Amino acid sequence: MxxxxxxxxxxxxxxxxxxxxxxxxxxxxCGERKCFVASLQVYQALLTSEASVQRIKALKREIxxxxxxxxxxxxxxxxxxxxxxxxxxxxxRFAPDLPFYPV
Amino acid sequence: MGLFRWLRRGKDKTTTVEMxxxxxxxxxxxxxxxxxLPKDDQEISRLDFQHYMLRYTLRGDYAAxxxxxxxxxxxxxxxxxxxxxxxxxxxxxEVFGIDIADADPKTEPPPPNYHFxxxxxxxxxxxxxxSFDFTHARLLSAAVPCARWPQVVSEMMRVTCPGGWIxxxxxxxxxxxxxGIAQLNDGMFQMCEARGIDANYGVxxxxxxxxxxxxxxxxxxxxxxxxKYGGRIGTMMATDWLAIFTGLRGPVTxxxxxxxxxxxxxxxxxxxxxxxxxxxxxxxxxxxxxxxN
Numbered sequence: 001m002x003x004x005x006x007x008x009x010x011x012x013x014x015x016x017x018x019x020x021x022x023x024x025x026x027x028x029x030c031g032e033r034k035c036f037v038a039s040l041q042v043y044q045a046l047l048t049s050e051a052s053v054q055r056i057k058a059l060k061r062e063i064x065x066x067x068x069x070x071x072x073x074x075x076x077x078x079x080x081x082x083x084x085x086x087x088x089x090x091x092x093r094f095a096p097d098l099p100f101y102p103v
Numbered sequence: 104m105g106l107f108r109w110l111r112r113g114k115d116k117t118t119t120v121e122m123x124x125x126x127x128x129x130x131x132x133x134x135x136x137x138x139x140l141p142k143d144d145q146e147i148s149r150l151d152f153q154h155y156m157l158r159y160t161l162r163g164d165y166a167a168x169x170x171x172x173x174x175x176x177x178x179x180x181x182x183x184x185x186x187x188x189x190x191x192x193x194x195x196x197e198v199f200g201i202d203i204a205d206a207d208p209k210t211e212p213p214p215p216n217y218h219f220x221x222x223x224x225x226x227x228x229x230x231x232x233x234s235f236d237f238t239h240a241r242l243l244s245a246a247v248p249c250a251r252w253p254q255v256v257s258e259m260m261r262v263t264c265p266g267g268w269i270x271x272x273x274x275x276x277x278x279x280x281x282x283g284i285a286q287l288n289d290g291m292f293q294m295c296e297a298r299g300i301d302a303n304y305g306v307x308x309x310x311x312x313x314x315x316x317x318x319x320x321x322x323x324x325x326x327x328x329x330x331k332y333g334g335r336i337g338t339m340m341a342t343d344w345l346a347i348f349t350g351l352r353g354p355v356t357x358x359x360x361x362x363x364x365x366x367x368x369x370x371x372x373x374x375x376x377x378x379x380x381x382x383x384x385x386x387x388x389x390x391x392x393x394x395x396n
């Protein structure tokens with residue numbers, strides 16, 4: 001009885017661990033890392049200078065490494081940039097002079 | 104591979120960032136700027152009305168003693184009424200207007216010497232040093248957080264040539280407006296504070312001008328009556344301010360403890376009060392100009 005319980009317990013633990021690993025891998029592949037972050041604060045900026053846009057593009061990898069996310073949409077002459085950052089990080093950490101405001 | 108491409112395409116769709124958001128009250132606001140007022144057709148009409156009202160009340164479009172400016176800049180030109188008129192008053196000058204969004208209703212073709220450019224002043228003005236001999240900004244206090252004002256004034260100084268003039272006209276919160284307007288003011292102050300904006304910042308612009316080294320400065324407070332007691336000007340001012348408070352309903356009720364019902368009641372009370380004989384409400388403006396050495 002004890003032996004079969006131990007085996008069942010071990011199998012269950014293995015299955016659960018595998019499922020958790022698979023979920024992490026799948027979400028990482030889909031870029032849905034936000035599932036594993038408590039809450040991301042969204043900041044947005046309307047950028048009209050090409051130099052500012054290039055700076056954000058250059059910072060993208062660093063922001064993602066810190067657990068954040070960068071989204072950009074071009075709307076006419078304006079590039080709308082959203083930064084999703086895990087607290088306590090703020091845009092000031094990456095681009096203190098650019099006009100990001102909390103949404 | 105096909106599955107991954109499909110996944111990536113799906114992800115791209117969700118990454119679109121909206122430039123505008125519509126409030127519960129159905130007004131369209133810019134997202135990503137601290138500007139508190141809406142950016143929609145209703146607001147374009149109000150801004151045009153406000154321009155004509157100020158021109159009528161102040162008896163002109165500017166106060167600085169400019170003679171024959173060659174290049175004029177309007178920072179945060181909104182619907183472009185002011186720079187368009189300046190382009191007509193000074194046909195030999197090149198007049199530029201910048202704003203973060205194009206709110207020009209384009210009901211008539213612009214004068215050939217007027218040029219509009221989309222630009223965010225917080226990224227710096229997109230002009231070389233000393234480009235203008237008259238740099239003007241009006242009613243920016245609803246858009247510029249306190250921390251950004253020194254940068255805005257510094258940029259205005261930078262693009263103005265030696266001997267050129269800089270002028271600012273800022274609105275201050277209403278005074279003596281009765282209980283309804285007091286409540287609306289409180290809501291507006293709280294909402295502005297949450298965005299880093301001081302609704303009373305207009306009085307500090309002259310200090311920034313002075314600290315920047317402007318000379319031949321003039322700064323004065325202009326008190327305009329608001330309400331029926333002020334005659335035509337008072338009625339126009341009441342129409343403008345009540346439209347401003349209507350436009351602020353969404354941001355105020357979303358960011359403060361003031362409920363939509365309480366806001367509507369305060370607005371109704373303000374509307375009623377400005378039409379009574381006991382109303383002595385005033386709308387203060389701070390006019391300030393100076394010359395760059």
